[in-house]
Amino acid sequence: AQSVTQLGSHVSVSEGALVLLRCNYSSSVPPYLFWYVQYPNQGLQLLLKYTSAATLVKGINGFEAEFKKSETSFHLTKPSAHMSDAAEYFCAVSDRAAGNKLTFGGGTRVLVKP
């Protein structure tokens, strides 16, 4: 079975500082990985996805993530945090053997300090 672990349930950054959210996966097959963002009282919105093309994936709002097979990681970064980045972030893996269901990590809440 596939699984995803997000290290750190809360991350606090200063505005303008680097945002780094960690995601590690476990999969017996090459994974397809996603990062979603959830703003307060809203649904999830796709930030970016890895589908075995380029290992460095660029997404919306200045976010990017790098797939590292040797480390089984797919960490999300943004060079300079903005107040509007305050949200919950979820890493997920798609299970091709189970109808494309997404298995999510526990989420990381990002707080941006002025």
Next chain:
Amino acid sequence: DTAVSQTPKYLVTQMGNDKSIKCEQNLGHDTMYWYKQDSKKFLKIMFSYNNKELIINETVPNRFSPKSPDKAHLNLHINSLELGDSAVYFCASSQDLVETNEQFFGPGTRLTVL
């Protein structure tokens, strides 16, 4: 135009009642999902349908019954509601069952069982 919509947005009800949550997507997608997000923000798949056919049925109590009258709708009916059913329920859709396809999420329905 809203891509994936859910009604109601909030649902407060007593234990033992039966309730339904409706979901509609206007994206022309073939596949729809229900996810449950608990109070700790953990997200878990419940069901998925592809072209009105049940694809995923996770270990969900049989008090939960999804119904897909057509490809654009996937409703969730819950019988004999329990306190533990309190959560946010998200509907999502994707173009088809290809595992690299993005899932589009609705705004969620916050269910509170008293």
